[in-house]
Amino acid sequence: MSEGTLYDKVWDRHKVTTLPTGQDQLFVGLHLVHEVTSPQAFGMLRERDMEVAYPERTHATVDHIVPTDDLDRPFEGAAEEMMSQLEENVREAGIEFSHPGTGDQGIVHVIGPEQGLTQPGMTVVCGDSHTSTHGAFGALAFGIGTSQIRDVLATGTVAMEKKDVRRVRVDGELGEGVEAKDVILEIIRRLGTDGGVGYVYEYAGEAIRNLDMEGRMSICNMSIEGGARAGYVEPDETTYEWLRETDAFEDDPERFEELKPYWESIASDDDAEYDDEVVIDGSALDPVVTWGTTPGQGVGIDDPIPAPEDLPEDKQDTARRAQEHMRVEPGETMAGYPIDVAFLGSCTNARLPDLRRAARVVAGREVHDDVRAMVVPGSQRVKAAAEREGLDEVFREAGFDWRGAGCSMCLGMNPDQLEGDEACASSSNRNFVGRQGSKEGRTVLMNPRMVAAAAIEGEVTDVRDLPETEVKA
Amino acid sequence: MTEDVETVERVTGTGVPVRGNDIDTDQIIPARFLKVVTFDGLGQFVFQDVRFTDDDEPKDHPFNEDRFRDASILVVNANFGCGSSREHAPQALKRWGIDAIVGESFAEIFAGNCLALGVPTVTADQAEIEALQEFVDENPDAEIDVDVDDETVSYGDREIDATVDDAQRRALVEGVWDTTALMKSNAEAVAETAASLPYIEAGAGGDA
Numbered sequence: 001m002s003e004g005t006l007y008d009k010v011w012d013r014h015k016v017t018t019l020p021t022g023q024d025q026l027f028v029g030l031h032l033v034h035e036v037t038s039p040q041a042f043g044m045l046r047e048r049d050m051e052v053a054y055p056e057r058t059h060a061t062v063d064h065i066v067p068t069d070d071l072d073r074p075f076e077g078a079a080e081e082m083m084s085q086l087e088e089n090v091r092e093a094g095i096e097f098s099h100p101g102t103g104d105q106g107i108v109h110v111i112g113p114e115q116g117l118t119q120p121g122m123t124v125v126c127g128d129s130h131t132s133t134h135g136a137f138g139a140l141a142f143g144i145g146t147s148q149i150r151d152v153l154a155t156g157t158v159a160m161e162k163k164d165v166r167r168v169r170v171d172g173e174l175g176e177g178v179e180a181k182d183v184i185l186e187i188i189r190r191l192g193t194d195g196g197v198g199y200v201y202e203y204a205g206e207a208i209r210n211l212d213m214e215g216r217m218s219i220c221n222m223s224i225e226g227g228a229r230a231g232y233v234e235p236d237e238t239t240y241e242w243l244r245e246t247d248a249f250e251d252d253p254e255r256f257e258e259l260k261p262y263w264e265s266i267a268s269d270d271d272a273e274y275d276d277e278v279v280i281d282g283s284a285l286d287p288v289v290t291w292g293t294t295p296g297q298g299v300g301i302d303d304p305i306p307a308p309e310d311l312p313e314d315k316q317d318t319a320r321r322a323q324e325h326m327r328v329e330p331g332e333t334m335a336g337y338p339i340d341v342a343f344l345g346s347c348t349n350a351r352l353p354d355l356r357r358a359a360r361v362v363a364g365r366e367v368h369d370d371v372r373a374m375v376v377p378g379s380q381r382v383k384a385a386a387e388r389e390g391l392d393e394v395f396r397e398a399g400f401d402w403r404g405a406g407c408s409m410c411l412g413m414n415p416d417q418l419e420g421d422e423a424c425a426s427s428s429n430r431n432f433v434g435r436q437g438s439k440e441g442r443t444v445l446m447n448p449r450m451v452a453a454a455a456i457e458g459e460v461t462d463v464r465d466l467p468e469t470e471v472k473a
Numbered sequence: 474m475t476e477d478v479e480t481v482e483r484v485t486g487t488g489v490p491v492r493g494n495d496i497d498t499d500q501i502i503p504a505r506f507l508k509v510v511t512f513d514g515l516g517q518f519v520f521q522d523v524r525f526t527d528d529d530e531p532k533d534h535p536f537n538e539d540r541f542r543d544a545s546i547l548v549v550n551a552n553f554g555c556g557s558s559r560e561h562a563p564q565a566l567k568r569w570g571i572d573a574i575v576g577e578s579f580a581e582i583f584a585g586n587c588l589a590l591g592v593p594t595v596t597a598d599q600a601e602i603e604a605l606q607e608f609v610d611e612n613p614d615a616e617i618d619v620d621v622d623d624e625t626v627s628y629g630d631r632e633i634d635a636t637v638d639d640a641q642r643r644a645l646v647e648g649v650w651d652t653t654a655l656m657k658s659n660a661e662a663v664a665e666t667a668a669s670l671p672y673i674e675a676g677a678g679g680d681a
């Protein structure tokens with residue numbers, strides 16, 4: 001059992017008691033709510049005549065079903081019902097709601113951090129598996145199911161079993177063109193999509209330390225794709241600098257100074273004990289793209305796609321089916337794989353620095369004739385900030401569709417979907433069959449600059465071959 | 474506020490047999506019903522696609538038969554509830570009126586989801602289950618008694634040995650399956666924990 005890690009410390013601070021089921025009851029510091037997974041839970045509460053216990057620790061947004069073009073109400077079909085249900089639920093309970101009218105709406109895992117709701121040493125939950133994102137701030141953040149959402153609404157707590165802690169150390173400096181996304185794709189490729197089951201990941205090492213908060217979020221975001229329910233990075237100066245600028249502390253520097261000692265105190269001890277450790281040489285990485293239909297089926301851009309029979313036995317079958325679906329052959333590289341759609345968005349990679357970097361690739365170039373390309377900023381604030389810098393113009397001039405904030409084509413629950421067997425270069429986190437709205441659709445996961453490069457060239461391309469242009473704000 | 478925690482020591486009622494192995498959660502509640510905002514109306518859609526044709530004509534299915542309409546004990550065969558982990562499946566059954574399920578075996582996640590609703594999933598061997606299904610078919614009004622604590626199922630003049638997973642039995646019999654009620658009863662301790670956290674502003678707090 002781990003000892004003295006951030007995980008142990010934050011767990012202990014939030015533990016209320018051990019339940020007769022053997023699980024621990026943990027206080028929830030921040031409960032984020034979106035329209036898809038919460039309505040049933042509010043319904044159950046109503047059925048039992050219970051009230052929301054800690055509305056002030058709860059915050060709502062709408063992301064999965066929002067259209068990214070026209071926000072006029074009513075939304076189409078079931079989307080409108082989900083939206084109005086959420087409105088009613090948050091009104092009744094007195095929960096703050098970043099709805100589109102506020103200018104603060106966006107993907108739940110983008111708006112929590114940007115509004116300063118997510119803070120180090122907190123427990124953060126949401127009925128969404130990518131809640132692990134918030135771990136980037138040194139918070140303990142995990143996705144929960146509908147019954148657990150009900151528990152949190154009714155009691156402000158959640159029942160959980162403690163996991164083991166694996167430290168994932170990424171040493172060295174990342175090479176030119178290599179990003180956080182490539183690091184996490186590599187981690188999942190190596191450890192497998194179920195490698196993290198039973199673990200929480202602590203990301204450490206020089207390459208992680210040198211990342212900005214957005215990069216850390218990209219990594220923590222995909223912890224779940226590697227099977228870990230949660231992942232975190234210890235808070236440091238980078239974290240504090242970011243927090244200082246958020247709504248929470250911008251006008252209240254005293255509060256910032258008050259909380260800082262707590263944030264510092266929950267970092268893992270130098271002699272902390274871990275249940276497992278994995279070391280990766282970050283300086284040896286190339287941009288990673290996926291060739292298959294799980295996020296673990298990744299490969300360096302210059303490396304050959306593996307032959308199924310060379311993989312561990314339990315992976316061979318999935319690999320065969322994936323290669324058939326994707327129409328790729330072992331021995332080939334992914335470079336040159338034709339692309340029909342480029343999607344720059346999602347809670348993994350649609351924050352301002354992601355868009356800035358992609359814009360530098362796009363500037364002065366044109367989207368390939370056979371590609372429809374879209375940018376879906378992670379939040380309304382990201383969108384507004386990008387527009388202030390003129391990034392929207394850069395993308396538009398190149399032929400990208402510049403859209404409103406939301407989950408969009410990450411999962412195709414709104415009208416943005418793949419059609420037929422289209423292949424999509426995507427900065428999102430899941431390449432499962434059918435994920436982007438079409439059963440025959442093909443998704444290739446990659447970092448945002450690689451998506452930009454694919455959009456320009458019409459095929460998967462090593463972004464390092466495209467010289468960048470400075471984009472002036 | 475504290476709330477009495479409900480225990481489920483036994484379930485008594487009439488039965489309904491649904492025959493077949495590997496009945497998955499897609500059959501229990503088809504995916505298109507996931508786009509709903511409450512579980513409330515789900516009861517009427519349970520087994521929708523095996524109960525009705527595309528034109529909404531009823532097909533041959535026990536859940537369409539009047540004689541089983543008041544049943545609360547579902548009798549199934551092997552690997553019931555496999556497939557997607559959707560909590561909508563037990564919710565739909567529960568809302569239709571099912572309070573306990575007796576079968577040869579259950580998918581693990583499905584059984585866990587049932588437990589969260591206080592619905593026992595009780596197993597017995599194939600021959601016993603088939604005999605029970607036959608009995609229910611012939612005696613739709615006969616009472617069946619599922620004793621979770623004793624691990625028996627009684628009907629007519631018979632009592633059969635059944636199995637209830639240990640943890641499940643403890644949770645149901647001791648009334649600790651309902652985490653909401655259980656955790657709600659600790660509201661004071663929760664408020665104390667909250668107050669001890671530096672980031673919680675003094676004076677904030679729940680309805681402890």
Ligand code: SF4
Binds near residue numbers: 407428
């Ligand atoms: S962007 Fe995608 S992964 Fe993120 S919350 Fe939305 S649907 Fe989920």
